[in-house]
Amino acid sequence: MSPGRIIGTIRQMPKPISEPPAGEQLASGTSAEEATAALKAAAGTVHDQLKARAETATGDGKAVLEATALMAKDTMLIKGAAKLIARGTSAQRAVWEAGASVAEMLHNLGGYMAERATDVLDVRARIVAELRGVPAPGIPSSSAPFILVAEDLAPADTATLDPEKVLALVTAGGGPQSHTAIIARSLGLPAVVAAAGVDELPDSTEVYVDGAAGLISVNPDGDQRAAAEAWATNASLLAVFDGNGTTADGHLVPLLANVGGGKDAIAAAALNAQGVGLFRTEFCFLERDTEPTVEEQAAAYKGVFDAFPGKKVVLRTLDAGADKPLPFLTDATEPNPALGVRGYRTDFTTPGVLERQLQAIALAEKDSEADVWVMAPMISTADEAAHFASMCAAAGITNPGVMVEVPSAALTAESILREVGFASLGTNDLTQYAMAADRQLGPLANLNTPWQPAVLRLVGLTVEGSRAEGNNKPVGVCGEAAADPALAVVLTGLGVSTLSMTARSLAAVAAVLKTVSLAEAQQLAKLALSARSATEARAWVREKLPVLEELGL
Amino acid sequence: MPERTATIASRSGLHARPAALFAEAAGDVGVDVTIAMQGEPEDDALDASSILSLMTLGAGKGDVVVLRAEGEGAEAALDSLVKLLETDLDAE
Numbered sequence: 001m002s003p004g005r006i007i008g009t010i011r012q013m014p015k016p017i018s019e020p021p022a023g024e025q026l027a028s029g030t031s032a033e034e035a036t037a038a039l040k041a042a043a044g045t046v047h048d049q050l051k052a053r054a055e056t057a058t059g060d061g062k063a064v065l066e067a068t069a070l071m072a073k074d075t076m077l078i079k080g081a082a083k084l085i086a087r088g089t090s091a092q093r094a095v096w097e098a099g100a101s102v103a104e105m106l107h108n109l110g111g112y113m114a115e116r117a118t119d120v121l122d123v124r125a126r127i128v129a130e131l132r133g134v135p136a137p138g139i140p141s142s143s144a145p146f147i148l149v150a151e152d153l154a155p156a157d158t159a160t161l162d163p164e165k166v167l168a169l170v171t172a173g174g175g176p177q178s179h180t181a182i183i184a185r186s187l188g189l190p191a192v193v194a195a196a197g198v199d200e201l202p203d204s205t206e207v208y209v210d211g212a213a214g215l216i217s218v219n220p221d222g223d224q225r226a227a228a229e230a231w232a233t234n235a236s237l238l239a240v241f242d243g244n245g246t247t248a249d250g251h252l253v254p255l256l257a258n259v260g261g262g263k264d265a266i267a268a269a270a271l272n273a274q275g276v277g278l279f280r281t282e283f284c285f286l287e288r289d290t291e292p293t294v295e296e297q298a299a300a301y302k303g304v305f306d307a308f309p310g311k312k313v314v315l316r317t318l319d320a321g322a323d324k325p326l327p328f329l330t331d332a333t334e335p336n337p338a339l340g341v342r343g344y345r346t347d348f349t350t351p352g353v354l355e356r357q358l359q360a361i362a363l364a365e366k367d368s369e370a371d372v373w374v375m376a377p378m379i380s381t382a383d384e385a386a387h388f389a390s391m392c393a394a395a396g397i398t399n400p401g402v403m404v405e406v407p408s409a410a411l412t413a414e415s416i417l418r419e420v421g422f423a424s425l426g427t428n429d430l431t432q433y434a435m436a437a438d439r440q441l442g443p444l445a446n447l448n449t450p451w452q453p454a455v456l457r458l459v460g461l462t463v464e465g466s467r468a469e470g471n472n473k474p475v476g477v478c479g480e481a482a483a484d485p486a487l488a489v490v491l492t493g494l495g496v497s498t499l500s501m502t503a504r505s506l507a508a509v510a511a512v513l514k515t516v517s518l519a520e521a522q523q524l525a526k527l528a529l530s531a532r533s534a535t536e537a538r539a540w541v542r543e544k545l546p547v548l549e550e551l552g553l
Numbered sequence: 554m555p556e557r558t559a560t561i562a563s564r565s566g567l568h569a570r571p572a573a574l575f576a577e578a579a580g581d582v583g584v585d586v587t588i589a590m591q592g593e594p595e596d597d598a599l600d601a602s603s604i605l606s607l608m609t610l611g612a613g614k615g616d617v618v619v620l621r622a623e624g625e626g627a628e629a630a631l632d633s634l635v636k637l638l639e640t641d642l643d644a645e
Contacts, residue, residue: 067573067604074576076605102605112568113608120605 002181003212003485003508003553004190005231007220008167009204011142013150014135017125020092026085035091036082040073042130043095046123047072053141061160068119072127077102077120092128099124110289139166147209149198152442153180163187168209170216172199175445184211185483188239188504192216194445212553231552238551241506243272245499251518253492255510256312256500258478262303268503275312275371277424277500278478279304281357282324289327291353297360305368313370314424314478314500316403317357319343319377323440329353338438343378343403344388358395365397375401375424380408385419404475405429410458413465417473425462425496427479431455450481451534456490460529463495476500485512485553486541492518493525508553515547556621557631558591559638566613571642576604578637582630584622591617601634 026035050069054062071077080098085091103117103124126136139148139160148166150157152173161183169191174180184191190211198216201207208220208228217224245255256277257268261284265276284292284300292300305313320326321342329350334340347354358374365372376388379402392400404410405426417423427450432439434455437447450456459477466475476498481487483505489512491499501509516524524541531537542548563571579586580602587598588610598621599606612618618638620631 063570063573066577067569070573070576070604074605075600075603105609106605109609109611113611116608 002169002184002189002191004168004188004235005208005210005212005224005228005552006147006168006190007206007208007225007228008145008147009206010149010170010201011140011146011203012199012201013139013148013153014129014137015151017128017132017134017137020090020096020128022093024090024093025088026090032086032088035085035094038131039081039085039091039095039127040078042091042127043073043078045130046126046136049126049136050123064119067116068123071120071123077123092131095124095127095131099127114289147207149201150180151199152440153183157183161187163189168192168211170195170198170207170209172196173442175439175442175448182480182502185480185505186502194442210552212548227552234551238508238511238553241272241510243274245274245506245510245513247492247513247516247518247521249517249519251492253496253513254312254498255506255513256314256476256478256498257503257506258500259304259503261300262307264503265304265307269307271503271506273308273503273506275308275314276304277312277314277476277482277498278426279313279315281315281318282320285318285320285326285329286324291328291356294356294360294363297357298363301361301364302368305364305370305372309369311370312373314373314375314401314422314476315361317344317354317361317374317376318346320346338432344376344384345378355391355395358391358397362396372397373399373401373422375403375420375422377403377426378406378429379403379416380406382412382415382419385416389420403478404458404462405433405479407434407458410462410465413462413475414468415465417466417469417471420473422474422476423462423466424500425459425475425477425479427455427459427477427481430458430479431481434458446534449534449538450479450484450487451528451538453529453531453534453537456494456525456528456537459491459496460494460525467495474498483509485509486538486545486548488513489516489521489545490525490528490541493521493523508551511551512545512547512553516545554621554623555627555631556619557635558617558619559635561612561614561616561618562639562641564614564641564643566616567607567610567618567638572604572607574642575634575637576602576607579634582622582626582633584624584627584630586620586622586630586634589619589621591619593619595621 047069054065057065081094084094103120106113106117129136145165145167147168149170152171169184171180171193174193181193190209192214208217208224245253254274256275257273258278259265259268259276260280321330322337325332329346341349374397379385385402389400400420401422402420403426404423431450435447437444463475466473474497477491477496478500482499483501485508488499488509527540528537586601588601589598622631
């Protein structure tokens with residue numbers, strides 16, 4: 001699901017630590033003093049482990065580990081737990097509850113402290129693991145590089161994932177658009193997801209991983225060893241994009257980057273991205289209890305604009321809700337958050353936040369040289385598009401657009417595009433909504449792929465809608481689909497004008513696109529649309545693109 | 554009881570790395586040291602070696618705090634800790 005061929009030994013990610021049962025008492029025969037001593041010993045061990053890791057880390061990671069190590073034997077945590085033990089609670093349950101109350105207190109303080117609440121919960125889980133004598137949760141630390149095997153990875157795991165140590169990711173759960181796949185592509189690591197049973201393999205098993213083929217095999221044979229060696233040679237070639245996305249016959253398809261902030265943008269510019277096709281502005285808002293000010297936002301946006309002077313930067317307004325809740329904007333009690341008040345819809349319930357964000361964007365644009373485009377997520381109707389365009393105009397933003405991720409927007413693209421200047425297809429959500437399949441669910445992985453002919457048809461309808469509108473308004477793709485080189489060819493054939501992806505995928509997509517003419521891409525698009533299943537569509541297109549196999553993509 | 558006042562010099566306040574460095578140092582001096590914001594009652598003083606307590610104290614750059622300790626070596630311990638608080642630890 002993220003290309004690459006590699007051979008290595010595996011390390012299993014330990015299962016998450018389960019909560020000790022509420023009301024769990026001290027075992028008979030264990031005194032409170034003994035239990036407290038055991039807790040202190042476990043806390044000391046966790047402290048020493050984290051401290052040792054801090055010594056080998058650098059920068060921000062080091063500071064976080066040092067602080068986390070100290071939390072392990074912090075008097076506030078340990079005394080809190082000891083009080084509960086004195087009343088007869090088991091050591092595991094006591095530290096669990098003490099950790100929860102400390103975390104809640106930090107969370108209530110907001111800002112930086114609230115972010116540290118997760119560190120307290122991490123320390124708590126480590127102490128419980130130590131008391132149980134099971135491996136600590138989180139990514140295993142190892143001096144030798146390894147292939148990480150897990151049930152699934154959460155976005156938080158990325159922070160502790162060292163790309164120098166991890167050769168590839170393999171998960172038993174998750175789909176092609178799960179966090180694991182997204183993390184892997186952004187780090188340039190080969191990955192295979194939804195590999196049922198892989199979590200049963202013992203540590204140190206040698207395996208061959210082929211990310212593009214979605215294959216892992218135990219006891220690699222000679223051919224697989226040769227393939228892994230060939231990949232190592234090709235990988236360096238596939239790491240360089242010359243900054244010119246084009247088909248073999250010179251049809252230009254600008255290749256843009258998806259970024260989440262200034263740091264990403266600078267890295268994407270260094271990889272020769274031709275602009276930004278999706279600037280996710282959530283980073284400015286997440287983990288905050290209150291809305292950032294217009295000036296704070298403007299400064300953050302400018303950081304991205306400044307990385308691309310004279311180039312296009314497409315900014316997506318705040319996409320909160322569903323898997324990205326925000327305390328001041330979204331209702332966590334919705335029974336069906338993916339179908340709830342999220343994205344542009346938060347303007348219905350909390351008017352003002354979007355208006356101020358647009359002011360901040362206009363402010364940042366004024367002092368920057370980037371060509372700024374602004375689009376709203378989760379637009380479903382032409383009326384919503386018109387309202388968003390009027391809000392943009394009021395803020396002084398001249399180029400409003402919409403994300404097409406709700407099937408209704410694809411089906412009514414013509415009337416929506418009469419209201420705005422461009423559309424960008426968010427294939428992750430478009431797939432989830434077209435197939436009615438949650439992106440994160442492993443059992444639905446086969447439904448949840450943008451290779452589904454129904455999804456490709458919606459992409460085609462959006463392009464047709466733009467043609468019918470008559471003003472040649474651009475339709476781009478900024479979902480994960482654009483990062484799959486074979487799918488990128490199909491999307492080009494469907495008439496998509498730009499492709500935006502994680503910057504690491506630019507070189508591979510460019511290399512494959514360069515080998516086909518526009519007419520060939522159109523043929524492949526037709527072929528994919530005529531397939532009766534996603535598997536068939538993918539197999540047929542890949543068969544016609546032998547370059548994929550040669551490059552190991 | 555011996556006490557000292559100190560003005561927080563670290564740019565980020567007594568958070569993050571400065572808090573970790575200070576908590577660790579306070580834990581190593583061999584006497585129990587408490588910390589409170591200036592003007593707060595002594596009863597509300599917090600354990601200076603607890604990073605979690607320091608975080609809840611929320612002392613920013615320029616805030617004045619009171620350190621207290623008792624017993625043998627208290628004076629020297631307080632002096633060394635005041636020096637640490639009055640250094641910009643973010644700059645190191």
